[in-house]
Amino acid sequence: MMSSHPPIGGLLREWRQRRRMSQLDLACEADISTRHLSFLETGRAQPSREMVVRLAERLDVPLRDRNQLLVAAGYAPVYPERSLDDPALAAARKAVDLVLACHEPFPAVAIDRHWTLVAANAAIGPFLAGADAALLRPPINVLRLSLHPGGLAPRIENSREWRAHLLTRLRRQIEVSSDPALVTLLEELSRYPSPEGSRRPEPAREPDPVAIAVPLRLRTEGGILSFLSTTMVFGTPIDVTLSELAVESFFPADQATAEALRATARRRGQGPSAAESHPSQL
Template sequence: MERAVGELLRDWRQRRRISQLDLALDAGVSARHLSFLETGRSQPSREMLVLLAEQLDVPLRERNTLLLAAGYAPLYRERGLDDPDFAAIRSGVERVLKAHEPFPAVAVDRHWNLVAMNAGVAPMLAGVDASLLAPPVNVLRLSLHPEGLAPSIANLGEWREHLLARLARQIAESGDPVLASLRQELQAYPHDGAEAPEDAGLSLAVPLQLKTQNGVLSFIGTTMVFGAPRDVSLAELAIEAFLPADEATAAALRA
């Protein structure tokens, strides 16, 4: 059942924990008018929807949903990554991934499905069950599945806690039901129950510590997204790159 645009607006405002008065002030409209929009007593213009969506930091995909619910055409295009218009983007992503070698880096979509990876990732996948590497490869599933990377992660409890918390924030920000289902799946995976060490908060960032034939390699993750996107697919594309957390890891990878 399609939901009314006013109901969708109210949900996004409440998701962002912003009062009607604060949103009205930010958008330069009256709180009474905003209330009428949310209850359906007034119909928002296309420009008003775009303005409110911007103030609420609504993802581009969901901005299109708001526009459609109000009877307007979508504003933001969604092209596949194999679209000719994405040639320069694909080339740029590949250059970034290549430049990060020998350190591992991947490009993922909004549901953490693998789009591309560099040569630094392959050695990390030794021992992973082949079924988890069949497209589409979900990076979070690959990380926490008992037949994936989980047995090789020395600090699995800490890393699992970090990934689930990050996924929870994404769900809160986007309301994406696919991510919510993925989080439930990941939470159900068996694990050793070990929690983050008491002094974990003293470290600069949560590391990914992998057990390898060269000893334990430690990484710190970074995320890159594209600035000012106007295409849905581009807005949802991210590069997850891993930097060595210590000189021993850097030396092992360079060797």
């Protein structure tokens, strides 16, 4: 029977070109000859299981795609893909919940490779206020919620700047993974109209030499809240699901935002942080 999987040689060449590496570059990284690499890419030689793993590591291929390379070469996948509810990932899920809780009273979310919301802490409320109910039905896509006219977009003070920032991040993710679902998501987001508040021309200005990151400036009932975001990933995952999980944490970019969020937390009776107030829940 003919295999329905693409040839391993073509996949290796595709990943090498995607990483903008020459055959010489990859051969040197993998400690093999360029002749042998050429034979692998053209199908004149069949790679061993260890060779597939070595080349995938040097090409920084995502774990999900490493499994596809192994299958294409005739080997069984080696990286498991478990649900976050699987007992084997209990410690990792507990770590994610701990990070989210300890970040309160500031917002934080956990997302998967398609920007689907996996978990969030109690401080995410200001981001969800006023969003269309349809956008808040699971599965919630964080990028769609952020840029959709019925989501956060009309309340983002610097909507053009933030939109460009998110779309750039998504394009870079597509360059790394070539995930067709992300390509479809990018096409959808790119079609969204500019929110009403951003239609007026913004004055051209030179980049602020003091600025350190693109902020998110969100209009709320309590005024404008300004955030800087950071992303946390697991450093040495060997599970596909875990390798694709990220925690996006939002820090106050100014003192007024910090004070407003702390005041909101006090009104909820949350205290300094969920981790300090409710350690038994972690």
